[in-house]
Amino acid sequence: MSEVHIHKHEVKGKNLVLSILLNVIITIAQIVGGIVSGSLALISDALHNFSDVLSLVFSLVAHKLSRKKASIENTFGYKRAELIAAFVNASTLVIVACILIYGAVERFFNPHPIESNLVIWLAILGIVVNGLSVLFLKKDAEHNINMKSAYLHLLTDMLASVAVLVGGLLMKYFGWFWVDSVMTILIAIYLIIVGTKLLVTSTKMLMLFTPDTINIKEIVREVHKIKGVQKLHHIHVWHLNDEELHLEAHLDCSEDITMSEFNILLDKVEQVLFKKFHINHINIQPEYKKVDPKDFIVQD
Template sequence: MSEIHIHKHEVKGKNLAVSILLNLVITIAQVVGGIISGSLSLISDALHNFSDVLSLVFSYVAHKLSRRKASIKNTFGFKRAELIAAFVNASTLVIVAFILIYGAVERFFNPHPIESDLVIWLALLGIIVNGLSVVFLRKDAEHNLNMKSAYFHLLTDMMASVAVLSGGLLMKFFGWFWVDGVMTIAIAIYLIFVGLKLLMESTKMLMLFTPDFIDIKDLVREVHKIPGVNKFHHIHVWHLNDEELHLEAHLDCSEDIRMSEFNNLLREIEQVLFHQFHINHINIQPEFKKDDSKDFIVQD
């Protein structure tokens, strides 16, 4: 196994911890306010916020686990814990969305007046709290799928609060109480859109799929340009986590070379794979006229 070390963005768990505390405060406030005002959109926003609290806690635990060192029993450590957290968080986004839609449809058939002033003030509080949390996690979300799932939970919370605020204003000045249900459905549809996208992304990584940005045939063509390479085959490419992209393959050499010469050839291959395909963990089995399948992809 060869590894090329690259500079990594340091994801800060303390940003998650602060976001957890902020969301816990807004969740409690919105539940109380939703019960008093009778607003379904406010209660739905609180339910979404509570799911965020659980998701953020899960993300925080996964983040801490992923930093543990490898051991004899856990040779990869817990690096994939964050992928599991991202998968669970994405799933909860979709589940919560369908719960909100069910509640909104039921409210359409059983409408009642809503205390709009309380809805407006609590929605403003939600925008401020979730907005701060989004700012805290924005940079980490660009480098880590687990943080990205937490970030989108918070971003959708902020957007939901904006929707609730708009609904509260329309209810206050025009008496359009049906807006509460409409806003709830709008929030839910966005949650489904974001959740399914994250769910697909995390599932592909957990299933060890080849990353979308890598074309195996193009990769083979580039490696075959290197002198000394006869056939690059039996290839697997997968994400261990967001930061580590692994490749294992067999290399049929064009000549019966010494190990020291193979080391030089291996270094050339590593540079091509790293600079052109961003693969930083490489494990290559050398061969010379070995009688085995020479297909690019081989069913083990």
């Protein structure tokens, strides 16, 4: 398998550690505050924060595992651990959202008086803490799906705290205690939207689906322009993780060339695949008039 080396963004695990510590603090504060004030929105925000802590810990473990070197027993190392973390984190977002909606609907028809001042101050604390955590992970989230899942947990929690703050102000100045339930439902709906999107993305990667950015027919057209290529077939393209895009295929040569000549042809194919499609891991099986299916996609 040939590999075209590219510069990789170095994800910083220490940012996750800082975010974990900050979220432990806000989770404890919001649980206590939610019980004292009687605010379901605050407790639901704390529940979301607790899921953040678990997801961040899981993301940190996955991040550490992904950096472990490959071995005879694990030829790819643990690079796909971060995809599993992203999948689990996205799933928890959706599950937590469903729990929140159930509780909010029940509370909506049975509203309780709420200590709005405590809700307001703890919501502000949540905004500050989660805002800092979001800033810590923003750059890493642009390059890594595991970090993106952790980032989304924190971003949605910051927005949830904003919603709780608005609800707290409305309860304080207008006595609208039903707003607590409405804000909880809005938070939950947003969680379902962002969680489902990430869940679909991580599932596609785990299932080795062709990336959305890749057009197999376009790959074939470009490779077929190279002199010496008869047909590219038996094609598979998949993400090992966010950084590594793999392709394996059979390459039917137009002439019966030597291995050294094939190496030259292979180099041309690799350059096209890397420059035009950003595929940096390539495994090509050379052929010449071999009798086998020549379809682009073949069920192996």
